[in-house]
Amino acid sequence: MMLDVTADGLSLRYGDFEALSDISFHLKGGKIYGLLGRNGAGKTSLLSLLASFCEHTAGSIRIGGEPPFENPRVMRQVAFVFVESHANESEKVKGMVEAARRYRPNFDFEYAMELVKKFKLPADKPVRQLSRGMQSALNAAIGLATRSPLTILDEPYTGMDAPTRELFYRELLNDQERHPRTMILSTHLVSEMDYLFDEVIVLHRGKLLLHEDYESVIGKGASVTGPAHAVDDFVQSMTKLNSQQLGDTKCVTVYGDIPEEARFAARRKQLDIGPVSLQDLFIHLTSEDE
Structure with missing residues (x-):
């Protein structure tokens, strides 16, 4: 039952x-x-x-x-x-x-x-x-x-x-x-x-x-990883949740849909687009405006 x-x-x-x-x-x-x-x-x-x-x-x-x-x-x-x-x-x-x-x-x-x-x-x-x-x-x-x-x-x-x-x-x-x-x-x-x-x-x-x-929720965000200058250029108009950098490699977590043509352009720039965690999205969605 x-x-x-x-x-x-x-x-x-x-x-x-x-x-x-x-x-x-x-x-x-x-x-x-x-x-x-x-x-x-x-x-x-x-x-x-x-x-x-x-x-x-x-x-x-x-x-x-x-x-x-x-x-x-x-x-x-x-x-x-x-x-x-x-x-x-x-x-x-x-x-x-x-x-x-x-x-x-x-x-x-x-x-x-x-x-x-x-x-x-x-x-x-x-x-x-x-x-x-x-x-x-x-x-x-x-x-x-x-x-x-x-x-x-x-x-x-x-x-x-x-x-x-x-x-x-x-x-x-x-x-x-x-x-x-x-x-x-x-x-x-x-x-x-x-x-x-x-x-x-x-x-x-x-x-x-x-x-x-669950899949729809985590699909609302993505991680963008690659050369720092290329990542910064790619995500400049997106909502950024957090950012990490090691040497010249940078990873930025963004919120919002990334169209297929943008994903194709990212691959040409040697950028990797991966999934984002539910926790990162939850923190962003419930963040308080001070």
């Missing part, structure tokens, strides 16, 4: 502060969506609405065609994994997994315990005695094992070391292939996680800045 998610004119206010303003999008089931935004952009507010942690103040949300707020039929199909403290949690790791099984109709207990082993989590140790990274790994393991048609992961890697994060990403992709669902991943580790995304959503100052498939 996979759920489509639709927002239409979605807004959220906290008193006089507007956290989200007039957001509309449609997420097709079975894809992995990367949710990006600077601190305070509204990412967690949006995810909290999708998880029915709060109610929107304007517009509408539909998950599987139904409004999710106070709708138990929908919310049984939604899992929200976020950073939380287990400092007072006396339950043991295995007990936490067993508790999750009771509330999730698609929960795979055997897979969850397999992940517990892979993440090297002590099954009989109280959760409060785990390190922050190990607690995050436990949350991630439970989140994947829910096999919820809509799985929301809000920076679930907090505290994990690099090998554990890489294991988590690999497990996420493998299990998505075996059991497709709609996944939303909120992250600040853009360069590390971009290969996971089918589509990219960018929020900025509470508004929807961009929602496109």
Whole structure:
């Protein structure tokens, strides 16, 4: 089972502060969506609405065609994994997994315990005695094992070391292939996680800045490399994101479409035009004017 998610004119206010303003999008089931935004952009507010942690103040949300707020039929199909403290949690790791099984109709207990082993989590140790990274790994393991048609992961890697994060990403992709669902991943580790995304959503100052498939997004920029004088001449009228130079060789990252005839002219000048990273584009798109 996979759920489509639709927002239409979605807004959220906290008193006089507007956290989200007039957001509309449609997420097709079975894809992995990367949710990006600077601190305070509204990412967690949006995810909290999708998880029915709060109610929107304007517009509408539909998950599987139904409004999710106070709708138990929908919310049984939604899992929200976020950073939380287990400092007072006396339950043991295995007990936490067993508790999750009771509330999730698609929960795979055997897979969850397999992940517990892979993440090297002590099954009989109280959760409060785990390190922050190990607690995050436990949350991630439970989140994947829910096999919820809509799985929301809000920076679930907090505290994990690099090998554990890489294991988590690999497990996420493998299990998505075996059991497709709609996944939303909120992250600040853009360069590390971009290969996971089918589509990219960018929020900025509470508004929807961009929602496109990954390939279309990174196609909005390019790197131009070659002799410094030739590169400078080629990019002089383009929007430049950054520049690096070593000796007489220069690389400039630009934003915008480069027509085919311009690419042909670049090759004649011994210039190499390559792809640009999602992180560079994200930084450019959300840069603040001082």
